[in-house]
Amino acid sequence: MLKIDGITRRFGDVTALDDVSLEIGQGEFFALLGPSGCGKTTLLRIIAGFETPDGGTVTLDGEDLLGRQPNRRPISLMFQSYALFPHMTVAKNVAYGLEREKLPRQEIKKRVGEVLETVGLSAHGDRKPAQLSGGQRQRVALARSIVKRPRLLLLDEPLSALDKKVRADMQLELKRLQNEVGITFVVVTHDQEEAMSLADRIAVFEHGHVRQVDEPVALYERPRTPFVADFVGANNLFEGTTGAGALLTEDFGPLPGTPLDGLEEGAKALLGVRPEKIRLVEAGTVAGGLKGAVLDVSFYGGVSHISVDVPGHVRPVLVAVQGASGVQPGAEVDLSWEAPDAVIIPGAR
Amino acid sequence: MKPQADARPASPARERRLGAFVFLAPGLVYLVVLMLVPLALVLSNVFFQRGRFGGIVYEFTTENFTRLIDPLYLGVVADSLKIATLTTLIALLLGYPTAYLIAQLPSKWRTIALVAIVLPFWTNFIIRVYAWIILLNGQGLVNSGLKALGFDPLELLYNDGAVVTGLLYSYLPLMVLPLYAAIDKLDPQLREASANLGASPFTTFRKVTLPLTVPGVMTGSLFVFVPTFGNFVIPEMLGGGKSIMVGNLIRTEFLKARDWPFGSALATALVAVLVLLLVAQAWAARRA
Numbered sequence: 001m002l003k004i005d006g007i008t009r010r011f012g013d014v015t016a017l018d019d020v021s022l023e024i025g026q027g028e029f030f031a032l033l034g035p036s037g038c039g040k041t042t043l044l045r046i047i048a049g050f051e052t053p054d055g056g057t058v059t060l061d062g063e064d065l066l067g068r069q070p071n072r073r074p075i076s077l078m079f080q081s082y083a084l085f086p087h088m089t090v091a092k093n094v095a096y097g098l099e100r101e102k103l104p105r106q107e108i109k110k111r112v113g114e115v116l117e118t119v120g121l122s123a124h125g126d127r128k129p130a131q132l133s134g135g136q137r138q139r140v141a142l143a144r145s146i147v148k149r150p151r152l153l154l155l156d157e158p159l160s161a162l163d164k165k166v167r168a169d170m171q172l173e174l175k176r177l178q179n180e181v182g183i184t185f186v187v188v189t190h191d192q193e194e195a196m197s198l199a200d201r202i203a204v205f206e207h208g209h210v211r212q213v214d215e216p217v218a219l220y221e222r223p224r225t226p227f228v229a230d231f232v233g234a235n236n237l238f239e240g241t242t243g244a245g246a247l248l249t250e251d252f253g254p255l256p257g258t259p260l261d262g263l264e265e266g267a268k269a270l271l272g273v274r275p276e277k278i279r280l281v282e283a284g285t286v287a288g289g290l291k292g293a294v295l296d297v298s299f300y301g302g303v304s305h306i307s308v309d310v311p312g313h314v315r316p317v318l319v320a321v322q323g324a325s326g327v328q329p330g331a332e333v334d335l336s337w338e339a340p341d342a343v344i345i346p347g348a349r
Numbered sequence: 350m351k352p353q354a355d356a357r358p359a360s361p362a363r364e365r366r367l368g369a370f371v372f373l374a375p376g377l378v379y380l381v382v383l384m385l386v387p388l389a390l391v392l393s394n395v396f397f398q399r400g401r402f403g404g405i406v407y408e409f410t411t412e413n414f415t416r417l418i419d420p421l422y423l424g425v426v427a428d429s430l431k432i433a434t435l436t437t438l439i440a441l442l443l444g445y446p447t448a449y450l451i452a453q454l455p456s457k458w459r460t461i462a463l464v465a466i467v468l469p470f471w472t473n474f475i476i477r478v479y480a481w482i483i484l485l486n487g488q489g490l491v492n493s494g495l496k497a498l499g500f501d502p503l504e505l506l507y508n509d510g511a512v513v514t515g516l517l518y519s520y521l522p523l524m525v526l527p528l529y530a531a532i533d534k535l536d537p538q539l540r541e542a543s544a545n546l547g548a549s550p551f552t553t554f555r556k557v558t559l560p561l562t563v564p565g566v567m568t569g570s571l572f573v574f575v576p577t578f579g580n581f582v583i584p585e586m587l588g589g590g591k592s593i594m595v596g597n598l599i600r601t602e603f604l605k606a607r608d609w610p611f612g613s614a615l616a617t618a619l620v621a622v623l624v625l626l627l628v629a630q631a632w633a634a635r636r637a
Binding site: 086 | 538560
């Protein structure tokens, strides 16, 4: 439904977006993920009409968007700062968009009441934004964005201003709401966990380029570029060249892994293996694998992270195990994994 | 308070109060000696009679107040109100767009524009008003220009129009600066949110920008109205003695008629009106 084609935007010498093309489907929950300064917010502002691209087109259901003023686009944007009108009550804030459509007063009142109920703020209609908590303000902003029944809802870092507990609640609520109202959501975030838990599909941005567009699981298990492998989730990366069902390294010999389709043997490559896929055993129990010494053990409740110093590897190897771990810092350990659990991708860092 | 707490030489709260006093003292002394004392003198003069050759005869009277409601003087007050209100309104109409545009400029140009706004203050006030006489008089720049183009010269000087022009010129910066501060403080995302919700630029201005900058509008209006209402230099120089404002009247009573008690009554009335305005403004600002 939303088609972004060849969008380029330059600020002076800096290219914020370089020939970005994306296609987002009806009813999809789509995430633009990347570190700050990668261009994702610029793209959002172009779609909303607050920024004009230097080249490319954006169409919604086949209609050109770029030629329209921001107030004439059937798109709602939820701002990172929420941008609630401080001089209006919650109900007035929510009614603002409907009043601009010159709807009858009764209809406005009814729809404002309904949407406030959806976000659980029926009792707060007469309050001013300053009298609300962060989570409540976020819900007012959301209500204000969806009450117009836009075809597309853009959310700019919707959860970043909330503390961790409220964040988890709101994450669930956003998903429930998206199911309920059936609007296409495009969310911008720098938080890969947020993107993965919310979105149906994710586009990963780096320096104004889209590096990969995929479903969360595919993105996590089959990253296609070194940047994605490193940025999305914790990962252990090893350099070498592609072999048959293994990465050939100078320091550790062959490491088991599955090359991506189309990766030629002998090409420079990276192997990525997730912390939870690594088996950690006392030294000498099994043959092969990597040998190292435990540096540190951190207990997170459900999981423990163990960092292991492997001689010849710059970064400590991160291993995740269920529950508490009996391993002590300083212990000699062997690390191993199965070939299907590691991915070999092109390129060296 | 417990006695032992009182006996302690320096509790943190006491120290803080003492520190605050040290910093406030110079300003307080200045205000009390140079403002409150003269004001009290003026106020006390109101209840006495004038001497035959000026000065004050200390016999109680309320005559100075009853003279205030003489239509002659009320007319002057009404004229002053009219001129001050008109000046303030025009200053607002000119100042708001100016302040708005400055707030949208890139930061380097913003600084230049703000310096340009306050630049006239670097020249003497009287000289700047004289410049207007040169511009507006019969052989002035405007009229010579008109003559060169074949038009008849206009009566530009020594009327209310000239007074308003001069007042406007002198006090417009005091309108622009608070408005600029108010507009600059506004989160630009509020305007974007308004547009995103379907509001045209004009609606956004009417529903979001203007209501949120009302405190700036009130401050600027007060800054222009107060010095305009009591002004006597500009009406004297550009009004040619034909336009008399309260300020001129007070000056005349003190310096020419040498009727200090009645001059004091007029001054008191002026201060009372302005204090009322300040209170109203503070009240409205709290509600906004």
